[in-house]
Amino acid sequence: METPDPPPFDVPRVLLFGHRGSGKSALIGALLQAGETQGETLRGEVVSSSVDLPRIREAAYSGKLESANTELSSFTIRLRPWRVGKQALMEPLTVVLDDCDGKAAEALMDHPAPITQRAPGSPLARAVVETDAIVLLVDASSTREELAEAFAEFDAFLTTVERAKTDSRAVGGFPIFLVLTQCDRLAQPGDTQKTWEARVKDRVDYAWKAFEEYLKDADPEDGRESPFLAFGSVELDVSAVAIRRPPLTEHPAPGDQPYQVAELFRDCFSGAKAHHDRVRRSDRRLWWTVRLALTGLTFLLLTLGTIGLFPPETTGPDLAAKIDDYERQERPAADRLADEHIERNKKALNRFAGDSAFARLSEDRRAFVTSRLKEIEDYQAYRTKLAGAIAPAAARSLPELAKVKESLRAELALPAEYSWGETSAAQLRDKWLSDCSALEAAQSAFVDKYRTFDRDGTVLMLKRSFDENWLKDIDALFATAEKPPFPLNAPIPNSPAVTQPRGEAITYRVPYEFDEAYKARRYWEQTRDQIIHLRDLADALGLISAPNRPEAVLVLPEPNGADSAALAATRWAALVRTYTRQTEGFPEWDAQHFPDPARGELVARLRKSFETGTKHVHKLFAVKDTAEGWTALGASLTEPKFREWGKLLHLLARLQDPNAPDPVAELAAFLHNLDKKVFELDLQGFELTVPLDLTFDRVDPNGQFTVTVTHANQATDVAKFTVGKGVMRGTTTVYQLLPDGPTKLTYRAGDSLRAELPIKAGARDLKLLWENGPTNTFQFDRLTREPRLTKTTPGTEPATGVRLTLNAGSVPKFPVLFPLK
Template identity: 70%
Template sequence: MASHPDTRPLDAPRVLLFGHRGAGKSALIGALMRAGEVQGETLRGEVVPTSPELPLIRDAAYSGTLESTSAELTSFTVRLRPCRVGTRAVSDPLTVILDDCDGKAAEDLIRHSEPITQRHPDSELARAVVETDAIVLLVDAASTRPQLAEAFKAFDAFLTTVERAKTDARTVGGFPVFLVLTQCDRLAQKSDTRREWEARVADRVDYAWAEFDEFLKEADHGDAPAAPFLSFGSIDLTVAAVALRRPPLLEAPTPADEPYLVAELFRDCFAAAKAHHERHRRSEARLWWTVRAALTALCLLVLAFGSIALFPPQGSAPDLAARIDDYELHEPPAAVRLSDTERDRNRQTLRRFANDGAFRSLSNDRRGFVESRLKEIDDYLAYRARLAGATAPASARSLPDLGQVRETLKTALALPGEYSWGETAAAQLRDKWLGDCAALEAAQQACVDRFRDRDRAGTELTLKRTFDAGWLRDLDALLARDTQPPFPPHEPIPGSPELKQPRGEAITYQVPLEFDEVYRARRYWEQTRDLLVHLRDLLDALGLVRAPDRPPAVLILPESGGADPAERLAALARTYPRQSAEYTEWEAWRFPDPVRGEITALLQKSFVNGIRHTQRLMRVEDTLTGWSALGATLAEPRFRDWGRLLHLLAKLQNPNAPDPVAELAVFLRDLDKKTFELDPHGFELAVPLDLTFERVEAVGPFTITVTHGAQGSAAKFAVGKGTVRGTTTVYPLVPDGPTKLAYRAGDSLRAELPVRAGVRELKLLWDTGPTSVLQFDRLTYEPRLTKPGGGTEPASGVKLVLTAGTVPALPVLFPKRAP
């Protein structure tokens, strides 16, 4: 056996790390060294290096440069210095011999295990298997199910040989075997939470238990009756899962170099090896005294042999019926006889009863009792298997999921009525899960209510009419609540107890917080929260928050004075970096009334003021050449910046609004080549009742005339019956023939309507406007009324409104001059 220059204790327990190549045996030693440094309280001691190789193995394991050993067996002395609480040591000092075997040698011994059964094995590894006080069987947890099944099958045969060898050698029972799933961090998937990864690890552990459970159940410990002590060579199996470090998870994307469950593994393994070592030593001492006593008793037996031969005693051993009656009389409750520690022993006893030659001659009652108890054990194991494969409440992610789990527990997993299993471990787990269903339902509702309370409070803040310091305090308090989840995720929910058995953990709030119903409630609140934050920022930009120390109202443009659009846009980006480039979060339609109306009014006022500022920059001659020249200047930076700011103000009112500067530039491009189509299909004319001293009545027809050069074309409209609406008379103007007119820039446009005031024949004339180049805009202005003696006067209050068809309009930024 390979060893190191450390001092090997003469009487120390031994632990053998055994497994296939690549299982991580040497890495596990490095993880033990690391656990002694950072998890001493869990390990219950500090690892004292007795060999210079141990720190090197630790460093290589965590740097990824560890190479497998080439020696058949390498031994290390591991000393644990106990942790202390004050001056008191929490445990005794412990020295353990830790054997690390070569993976190829282990595979050879698994295939050809005969050397283990030899009295003096030639193989170092075989001798170590026989002499060790605990074996740690290692297998890569990330192997596929078929690979794991193959490895477990090989270990099953190997343990059978080990058990037989120790039984033949009359080795003290309860030999500790630890089946360890290594490299569990490789089971993690992208976007795993800690709970999801640990559930995947627990599933592999349950699978390992299931594979080896049958081996333990079927292990034959001889025909001796059940006893309160372990039989020779019996094996005590433990399944564990470990990793050098936790994988990257959502809660911790960069995990520290801290072993996962390694300290717990070696703490339990060393304790089991020490206990087995001491039992073996006491058994050897008892055996020596037993031999001496046997030699003394032999002489007495020889002297008494004659008497015994002459006067044979009557058999006093109870017959089969009496033994069954005695078993039934002292039989414990189902919770005890079906427990993991008693169930297999009871089954072995019952099977010995059933296999006895005299069993068939017993009464029906006694045979029925034995057979029913054996069936009960089989039924209980089958029920536990179904329960182990069932979906636990902690795996539910919605109320329908939870309802399905509850229904399964009440139907398919209902306790059989013919058995009294109410206090068994399986029944306790089922009862806990039923309680978990109710607790989870209440916990998810509590989480939903918390988010709904936040959403309700946020909605109330959006409906306020006054935005002052008090409103800001309420908003800040609500946003501060959002920094924490409704309940601590790792706090157990009320009504979920913890059982000391697999899958019996208490459920934490992490589970209901991931329910679909809670997610929807949280999303509603988050949408309201984001709306509130955007509303606060927009109100600040519009100067509507009446509180000290608020940002400047950069979206409020004055009617006169300086207003630099580039500075305003830069201030927006600097003050509100959270917003998108287009500020879509500030669109007025997103906010409820009454604040939406106030926001829209201020935006429109700033937009109109911005239009005026931009128009003041324009210098234009009212000719075709002058308007074309204006279009060419609109690409300058000063107009481009105004276009961006005006476009923003317009889109916040109407997301489909165009850029006013770009719109005007397109309108003026190639103006001399454009033809505008007028195709009105009807108008409404409103004439005030008090337009003159005498009531004015429309006579008609209404005529629009377009003159191009020396040629003209006209569209006529008949006047319908007038209707009095309030203080005006409204006349419908309906087409009287074709109405489509073509208008080119520079054409003349005139509209007139004959009217009567008493006996006077007058006219309404639309013959003036802000521009002589694009005269179709005249129809949007008030007309003039002819005087009886000549000349005209304003026809105040007269309005012409298009009701059908099309009449071109000038862009909003088109410079307006008094007609």
């Protein structure tokens, strides 16, 4: 960091002072970051500097900032006022920012004598004497013992500074800021925003308590500026900052967003300018005072001579007369308790009470003085309590706001014994009460707006058809909801502004971040995203009847004349290229996410595309109905063309059912190691349905139902079932087939399977036979097929309407892509 040319003389100066490693130089880099990202809070924009601030910022945020090894580095910085609309938040300001070397600061604290010299030789000691505000920095992550040691050194240092200011007859109210830096280090894994800020506040409270006795003398009224402070007295404020926020549960990647840096520099620049202006006014008054004193001295000599010749009688007012005169001239509470008057009145009343004649006064005069002193004490205590209270602008939910309102009406209610209604404290409390009502109304308006957007979006998803008007309605809704319903930087109605700290009018940004408004906004955003996904999926399935729509890539042509081998890869590439907003695997297109009737239309199109895709895959199969032929087919499924079809068909299946498997992978697994695979048939019971009109004669079972598996070695396994009594169901008779002995069978590819049930039709003995199916290699599928009925003549005929249903146990199922004929 280079030391620039000597800074301008007649501008405010701010000194960053602290131990080594306290983060002084990093704050300068964070100043530029705050000016760019939090200009409204800083109230200004950094437009020029005597140093390369972007370079310093880059070094600070990259962790490569190095010490300049220079006792004092001075930067001249010019701020341009930030504007909200046409209103400027400040006047243009040029300020000199002095950054001291940590080692030099420690040496000066050990030996502070140069500060009290008339012309200090040390640049740092001279900067302390000439500065308009001092920022004392200490690492917030230090242990309490380390903080206590640093505070003790600062206390001794401030005592010397105060004495130096008193000796030089400096004006009162010299601003000093105690800053806990690097408070992001206080965050712990799993912290939320609230828990981390509570930990930071605890560290700040500790800092206040460590200085408590000193602050009572130096800052009797919570750091408020006052022109009636004694010569050399100081105003001290405590805050916590970080050049970046820590990762938290709500914001795991916060970026380089400074924390409280803008607020720190805003307040210290403002305090430095105010002190600088008071010094200039004091210097002018001092010059006129000297001239008037010389004139008065001449007059005094003449007066003394006259008094010597003509001595007057003693007629000076006594204490009672002074109190009566004070009471006659007393102003209303709002005036006498105002910041610019309260200390002067307190001192006058204390002089009355401390006078040796006070005890001999009448009771009413003593009561007046005592009551007024108690009122001042009570008012200052009330102001302290109000300053420590949570303002409505800090609430982030309706329950938090309700607590703030209850606090204002209860513990912060104005004491009935005093007439404080027009005081600045009462004005701030009244403003906060108004803010509570204004915030409730504003957040309710946000919630209503986003609920309206959500409701209108839901209506758009309930359409049965998708056309050009539907697209226009979507665009119109999105355009309306794209921006916040109200300008976030605009003051909300009925939020007054008072010229006090935390007295600014509240903007719409506060209720916009309320939990209730956030939830309503998130619901709308989820609905908005769902509409976008519905529109994209409808486009991909060719459901939108409007011009200039994307290619319907999920609508597949029939296999005849198409290049089935390349079709899946071509369509998948077009899908990924066209719909870039979707995540991998297109989970947002799950049809179950959309309401009916749109869901029904989507599922119908997806099912049709899946069936057409299955035809393309079957076209590519070359299989013989033997165990060897099926094994060869399974081995071929690793080819690229089948892998691409598996990916596309899996997508079409998953969009109908999220649990659907990859059909190509499923078939490959079914055919894997076919020569060693054993299929288990667990036949624990069936239900047989027989139509009443199966034959001209009544049909009745006439024996046991049997399932026979004949293995390659001609060994057989038989499962037998007893037929229960038939039950009429409409035009059918239903029989329960109950196990008669073991019913578990094993089946290997190529085994033979036959099932039969003897029946009697009138006087004829017939049979129902289950011995036909689409494949000779996997005959267990025959149990799911319609049986044949034997005739009295050779041959069989279809047993139309007869249905065999397994109601207990299990039979192997073919994969969805199995080429059944």
